[in-house]
Amino acid sequence: MECEKAGGYMMKYMDGVLAEPEALWLNKHILQCEHCKEDFFLYDHIMEHFAKMPLCDAPANFEERVMARIRLLPAPAALTDSLERAFCGIWGVFFVLMALGLLLGMSKDAVIAWLSERAGLALAPLAALMASASDDVTRVSNLFLMNMSQFLTRIWQFFSGLQVILLIAMGLLILVQIVLYKKDKVDTAK
Numbered sequence: 551m552e553c554e555k556a557g558g559y560m561m562k563y564m565d566g567v568l569a570e571p572e573a574l575w576l577n578k579h580i581l582q583c584e585h586c587k588e589d590f591f592l593y594d595h596i597m598e599h600f601a602k603m604p605l606c607d608a609p610a611n612f613e614e615r616v617m618a619r620i621r622l623l624p625a626p627a628a629l630t631d632s633l634e635r636a637f638c639g640i641w642g643v644f645f646v647l648m649a650l651g652l653l654l655g656m657s658k659d660a661v662i663a664w665l666s667e668r669a670g671l672a673l674a675p676l677a678a679l680m681a682s683a684s685d686d687v688t689r690v691s692n693l694f695l696m697n698m699s700q701f702l703t704r705i706w707q708f709f710s711g712l713q714v715i716l717l718i719a720m721g722l723l724i725l726v727q728i729v730l731y732k733k734d735k736v737d738t739a740k
């Protein structure tokens with residue numbers, strides 16, 4: 551607690567805005583606290599070093615040139631937006647095609663029945679062809695459905711596995727934070 555206050559006063563000292571009673575308090579604390587004493591002399595040394603460094607002027611029109619460069623950069627939000635939109639579009643097309651394929655596969659018997667019923671002799675060869683291909687279509691669509699469900703199950707397993715790993719990682723992070731916080735508290739209390 552005292553060291554935290556001392557740290558704040560040190561920052562004020564570096565900025566040259568430390569009031570006299572604060573300076574007296576800081577002086578007293580530094581005489582008692584080895585940790586803050588070290589910090590203070592380190593900061594003081596750094597400030598001294600900076601003060602000795604030569605100042606140089608920024609080149610002419612520096613600010614305008616930087617701002618012009620920034621204006622030339624593509625807006626990051628717009629970039630992610632268009633990428634996201636493209637990604638959604640691809641997924642959308644994929645799902646519509648998949649749904650159409652499944653619908654056709656599921657209703658192929660009805661289509662064949664409709665063809666053989668109404669088209670009569672003219673379309674009979676086509677109906678026969680479709681009927682003979684029907685077994686193959688059934689096999690392929692069953693295979694597709696099976697693979698698809700296996701694929702989805704695997705994705706689900708992968709993500710639930712990932713969730714567990716993420717939870718463990720987050721738990722470890724929180725634990726490390728707590729340990730660090732406690733250590734810091736013990737250190738500053740010294």
Ligand SMILES: [Zn+2]
Nearest residue numbers: 553556583586
């Ligand atoms: Zn201290």
